[in-house]
Amino acid sequence: MGLGYIPYAVKLTLSNPRGLAIFIASTLLLGLTYTWLFMNSAVGYLLFRGLYVVYIASVSLILSVITGLSLAINILAYGGLRGRGKLSIPVIAISLLPSACCTSLIPTLIALLGGATLAITTTGKIQGVLGVYDPVFVALATSLALVSLYLASRDVARGCCRVVK
Amino acid sequence: MKVSRLTVALVLLVISAVILYITLTGLDRGSSIGIGVGDIAPNLEFTLSNGSVVYLSDFKGHYVLLYLVATWCPDCALGTAILARYVGLLESKSIYVIVLEQYDDLGYNGPSITSFVKYYAGNASTYFITGEASLEMTKVYNPSLQLEVYYLISPSGKILYSGTGLADTYPELIQLIEHINS
Numbered sequence: 279m280g281l282g283y284i285p286y287a288v289k290l291t292l293s294n295p296r297g298l299a300i301f302i303a304s305t306l307l308l309g310l311t312y313t314w315l316f317m318n319s320a321v322g323y324l325l326f327r328g329l330y331v332v333y334i335a336s337v338s339l340i341l342s343v344i345t346g347l348s349l350a351i352n353i354l355a356y357g358g359l360r361g362r363g364k365l366s367i368p369v370i371a372i373s374l375l376p377s378a379c380c381t382s383l384i385p386t387l388i389a390l391l392g393g394a395t396l397a398i399t400t401t402g403k404i405q406g407v408l409g410v411y412d413p414v415f416v417a418l419a420t421s422l423a424l425v426s427l428y429l430a431s432r433d434v435a436r437g438c439c440r441v442v443k
Numbered sequence: 444m445k446v447s448r449l450t451v452a453l454v455l456l457v458i459s460a461v462i463l464y465i466t467l468t469g470l471d472r473g474s475s476i477g478i479g480v481g482d483i484a485p486n487l488e489f490t491l492s493n494g495s496v497v498y499l500s501d502f503k504g505h506y507v508l509l510y511l512v513a514t515w516c517p518d519c520a521l522g523t524a525i526l527a528r529y530v531g532l533l534e535s536k537s538i539y540v541i542v543l544e545q546y547d548d549l550g551y552n553g554p555s556i557t558s559f560v561k562y563y564a565g566n567a568s569t570y571f572i573t574g575e576a577s578l579e580m581t582k583v584y585n586p587s588l589q590l591e592v593y594y595l596i597s598p599s600g601k602i603l604y605s606g607t608g609l610a611d612t613y614p615e616l617i618q619l620i621e622h623i624n625s
Contacts, residue, residue: 385588406551
């Protein structure tokens with residue numbers, strides 16, 4: 279059945295009113311959170327300049343829909359984030375990394391540990407990578423989200439868990 | 444039982460989102476950024492892109508908009524592009540715009556400050572004075588280690604306005620500049 283698991287599980291989940299409600303709620307919540315955080319950090323501006331808003335909108339939409347579907351399938355099938363649903367946590371964590379490029383939290387923590395000079399010469403080594411390579415983190419999060427969706431769909435299609443009727 | 448699980452999951456998601464927002468963005472905007480409004484700007488040295496070492500006092504007698512950035516920071520790039528939009532206003536008020544790369548670019552090797560400003564400010568970049576801040580200057584003007592801070596300094600050397608997150612806070616700065624008598 280291969281990738282055919284996904285449309286099957288998605289159709290099964292979204293045809294259930296509760297599954298549809300979970301999908302809409304989680305997608306909206308994730309989408310708004312991504313958009314808010316990414317806009318605050320101007321994620322993508324280095325690469326796309328004026329088009330960074332389009333980039334943020336696209337990335338937020340893609341990530342939130344895939345993760346929302348994965349969450350809905352898992353919650354409906356397992357009654358929570360057990361089994362494959364656990365993958366949603368690293369997906370959300372990795373996808374939020376680009377927005378951490380511009381927070382003062384990291385230099386503040388370094389300053390607390392080793393003083394201002396160390397923080398000044400170290401903070402960029404962490405945040406610079408997050409800022410410059412944000413598309414890599416976004417691609418990684420998207421890939422992981424797809425894997426999570428595929429695995430959850432496969433489990434549901436194989437009838438491993440409490441499949442929705 | 445099913446409904447309560449769903450509620451718990453959604454509540455957890457909302458709480459996570461709020462915590463993340465406060466953690467990632469809230470700390471940036473509200474914290475103290477260094478020298479207060481009304482204080483005299485410390486006269487520290489920095490290196491211009493042509494290699495000459497100058498002091499802030501060399502610009503005394505002119506309004507100065509001092510903008511300290513990291514050249515790998517998306518927010519700083521957007522802030523620079525926004526300043527470029529207002530170059531006509533800044534020029535009409537005879538305000539020197541000094542864009543400085545913070546010491547060692549805060550530890551990550553981004554593009555040079557000249558190419559950074561040229562790329563993000565476009566044609567307006569010729570109006571900007573670019574250079575690199577010393578360690579002392581970075582520490583004094585940006586003790587809370589923001590990726591970008593800016594100061595509007597009066598001809599007498601007094602801080603008129605300071606802020607961080609230029610892309611978000613520029614309307615107030617521009618409003619202040621509009622009321623300056625050139």
